[in-house]
Amino acid sequence: MKLVVLGLSLSSSWGNGHATTYRALLKAFAARGHDVLFLERDVPWYATQRDLADPDWCSLCFYADVDDLARFTPEIAEADAVIVGSYVPDGVAVAHFVQETAGLAAFYDIDTPVTLAKLARGDFEYLSPDLIPGYDLYLSFTGGPTLARIERDYGSPAARALYCSVDADAYRPADVPKRWDLSYLGTYSPDRQPTLDRLLVEPARARPELRFVVAGPQYPGGIDWPSNVERIDHLPPSEHADFYSASRWTLNVTRADMIAAGWSPSVRLFEAAACATPIISDRWDGLDTLFAPGREMVLADTAADVIGALDDAPARALGEAARARVLQAHTATSRAAELEAHLNEAATRRRRAEVAAA
Template sequence: MTLDIVVLGLSITSSWGNGHATTYRALIKALAERGHRVTFLERDVAWYRDHRDLRRPDWCRVELYRTLTDLPRRHAGLVRDADLVILGSFVPDGAAIADWVTSQARGVTAFYDIDTPVTLARLERGVTDYIAPALVPRFDVYLSFTGGPVLELIEQTWGARAARPLYCAVDPDIHRPHDVVPHLALGYIGTYSPDRQRTLDRLLVEPARRLPALRFAVAGPQYPAELQWPANVERIDHLPPQEHARFYCGQRYTLNVTRADMIAAGWSPSVRLFEAGACGVPVISDRWAGLDGFYTPGTEILIADSTEQAVAIIREMPEDRRRDIAAAARRRTLACHTARERARALEEHYAEAAAARTRRDAPRVGVGAVA
C-alpha cells in the first residue's frame, strides 16, 4: 500500500519554539521510508521564515503558501486527489482550512491534534480558531496526541467519527547514544511555559541551589529575562534538534516536565521522554495518569514529586542502577515509541477510516428495491 499524503501543519521547516516540527519530521520521514509520498503545506510566516533549520528535506516535498486564498488556488488538485489529507492543530486559519479540506478531499481526512488537552479546553470555551465544534465530525478520523479516556470524550462530546491515538515519537537515527562523558547532573529541554515553571523550579532549579558543586542546564526559548537562575545552571536559548542527542548524553539524568493541561488529561507523553530514552539517558519525570503505559516507573523511568526526591535521586542512586534504568528505557523506546511504530499505527488508522468511509458511501438498498 503506497499512499499519497498531504499534511497541512504548523511548521516543518523551523523548530524554533515549535515542538510540532520534531513530530512532523520524524513521522513523515518514517512514512517515506515505508514507501509513501508526502507533501507538507506550510504557511510562510515571518517567525518561522527567519528561523528555518530544515528548508528542503529529502524525504518529503514542502510547499509554502503566503495567504489563505493562496492555498486553494495553488494546491486544490493536490488536496482533492490525495489518499489521505491531515490537518494539524494550531495551523493559522485552521478552521477555514478544515472546512475547505473536508469539503474538497476525495480521500480520507484526518485532524491531527498535537495539542489535544489545549484544544478541548478551547473548544469548551469557544475560543479556538484552528478547529470548531461543527468541524470535528466532518473528519474521518481525529488523531490525538492524548490517549486514554480523552478519546471517548472526543467521540461522545464533540462527535468525532473515530478518535485514535497517534502519540509523538522519536527518530532513533537522530536520537541515539553518543560517546560523551556526562558533565551535567540534570538537564531539561523545553520552551518556557508558566504552568511548567513551578515544576521546573521544584525539580531542577531548587536542586541546583542545594547542590552547588554540580552542574545543571535548561535549554529552550522565551524564558523571561527577570527569571533568576543559580550560577550552576547553564541557560541555552535555542538547541536545534540535531544537537538534542549530544545534549542528552551529556547528562546523568534528564528532566521531563508536563504541561498542566496534559497532566489533567493524562496519557499525554512528551517527545522528550522518547528522545532521552532513545539516547540511553534516564528520565526524572513529574507524575501523571497513564505514564506507566509508556514506561514502567522504577525500572524504566524515575518519578519525583518533590525537591527532596529529585535531590535524593541525583545524589544517592547507585551508578549500576542508573545505567540499568537507562538501558531498560532505551529498549522500551526502540520497541514501542519510534516514528516507525507511529507510521504503522497511522496506516492502520487510515485503513480503518477508509473502510468506514466506503461503508458510508455505499448505496443503500431500500425495502422493495431491486438489488
C-alpha cells in the first residue's frame, strides 16, 4: 500500500503529542511492507525544534503553504490512501485539495473531543462539518459512543477508533536508579492544571520528604511549585523510557474534553505502562476497557488517594500487569494492523459504492 499522511508534525515532538503518535504508528505500518510519505507544513516553531529530521522508515517532506502542496499532486493522486490529521494548518483548505485529488481519503482525529467541541461552536480551524461526509473514513482517538455520534450527526460513512499506541522497542523498563516518587509528563494545559495541582502538587506539599517531577513545556512562570517538585522544560522521546523507569509512580492527567467524551487514552498512558511504571490516573468512562483499575493501575480523585497509593499500593505488581496488557493490545504493531484493516475496509466499501453507482 502507498500511504500519504498530512499531519501536524512528524519531525518535532516539542509541545505536541502528535509526533510520537505518528512515529510509532507509521514505523510499524512501514514494517508491514507499506510505503509511507509524510507531508508536514514547514512552520518556524517546529523547524527550530526538530528531533527527527530524516526517518529511515518513511519519506518526510515539507511544504510551505497550501499552494506549495500542489507539488505533491502526483503522490497524493496515486496513493492507495491519503490521511489528513487534526490540527494541520489550513486543514480545511488541505482537506478540499486532498478530497478533490486523492482516491481514498481519511481523517485522523488525534483530538476528537476538542474537534467536536470546536465544530459545535462554529470553529472550523482544521475541519468543517461539510468535509466529514467526504472523508471515506474517520479515524478517531476517541472510541465509545462518540463514533456513532460522528456517523449520525456529521454523516461520516465510517467512524472507527484508532487509539494511540506505543513503540515497544523504544518504551521498555530501563535499568536506572529511582529518582522520583511520582512523575508527570505532559505539556501545560489550563484545563489539566487543576487536576495536576490536586493530584501532584498537593501531595508534594503534604509529603516534603518525597520527590516529585513535572516534565513538559509551556508552564507559566507564575506557578508556585513546592521545593520537592523538580521541573524539566522539555523531555525528548529518546529520554522518555529512562524518565518513566526512574519513577516509582507516574501520574496520568486527562484534558476536560477527553474526560467528558470518555474512551480517550493518552499516548503517555501506554508509554508509561510499557515501561512497567505503576500509574495513578484520574477517572473517565472507558478507562476500564483498557486497563483493570486496582490490578493494572490506581484511580485517584483526591490528594489523599495519591498519598495512599504511594504508601501502600503494590507498585511492582501493578506496573508489570499494565505492561503485559500494553504488549498484548496497545503496541504500535497492533495499531498498524488495525489501520491496515480500516483502510482496506474503506477501500472495499468505496469500490462497492462505485459499482452500485455505475
